[in-house]
């Protein structure tokens with residue numbers, strides 16, 4: 027069950043490290059850039075996008091041009107497993123609503139789903155396209171369970187499951203993210 | 212089978228990206244620092260340490276004080292899954308032999324094994340200490356199979372499996388790395 031291990035790895039090797047420091051990083055970012063964006067502390071969370079088809083572009087703009095990169099949060103630097111000063115950082119985006127009004131948030135795709143996608147493309151990996159969808163759901167459920175029990179990560183994340191409607195609507199992604207942000211405000 | 216997914220993730224999310232550029236990075240490092248270290252192109256590989264007990268310190272010096280950090284190779288910067296300008300780099304170490312002569316190489320532990328270790332410490336992860344050892348071997352075998360078939364990674368890595376003698380000998384790690392380096396020269 028590939029997704030079980032990938033969810034644990036995402037938690038242990040990334041979320042557990044970065045989520046506890048996220049509020050500080052957002053605070054420093056706003057101060058450094060003298061910004062009044064991200065005014066609602068309720069949305070000071072890492073919004074994690076989980077597309078059911080595991081198809082993940084490297085730039086959010088390629089999924090929806092209403093999503094635009096603003097800047098990176100200050101990085102966390104940590105010695106990890108012999109790699110000195112490994113860098114971890116998240117990106118801030120502005121999301122335009124249908125009227126062109128921008129909302130800001132820290133958002134990214136769940137990187138391990140790229141592994142699932144590429145495994146399904148490689149016949150020697152033993153993961154079919156049908157299995158892949160099931161594994162995305164298992165990843166989502168496992169991650170949800172882990173994060174709910176995690177004291178370090180409480181209230182610092184939002185998991186956003188995305189179904190395939192996105193293929194029809196060029197602004198599906200921005201609308202889905204805005205639904206979440208509007209619940210947070 | 213957690214290790215199967217972790218091996219694919221290590222390949223797809225890291226080795227496939229960094230190994231093809233490794234020779235260039237070592238070349239630039241030697242040029243920038245005007246160094247004659249790393250004189251044997253045969254050792255221009257990423258030496259990947261796989262301890263059977265999955266116990267991985269974040270600093271190699273903590274495992275063996277004959278292993279010393281020299282510097283980081285130039286970084287690779289890549290947009291990944293919505294994180295802009297994510298940084299990837301490897302560390303160069305000098306390894307002292309029993310006579311105090313230094314040999315240099317690019318080396319690190321296989322980071323995903325830290326996930327296995329921490330999962331075995333967390334009762335909700337469903338991985339016992341006995342399973343963990345088996346999973347390390349499965350990780351090693353899966354990674355070996357993937358890398359042997361990978362055109363992009365050919366000859367750019369060395370997998371070094373480490374058993375537990377390390378607990379007895381404070382210079383076990385340096386000796387094991389030197390055995391590999393001496394075969395390469």
Ligand SMILES: Nc1nc(=O)c2ncn([C@@H]3O[C@@H]4COP(=O)(O)O[C@H]5[C@@H](O)[C@H](n6cnc7c(N)ncnc76)O[C@@H]5COP(=O)(O)O[C@@H]3[C@@H]4O)c2[nH]1
Nearest residue numbers: 035036039040114137138220221224225294298299322323
């Ligand atoms: N968004 C995001 N930003 C990050 O900085 C980051 N770092 C890790 N991860 C994801 O968390 C999980 C745990 O990471 P781990 O380091 O144990 O495994 C990593 C690690 O063994 C190796 N790797 C990736 N990036 C680096 C790196 N910069 N240096 C060394 N090793 C790396 O390849 C594995 C897979 O990486 P990703 O496929 O990017 O996803 C990882 C993984 O799902 C990240 N996700």
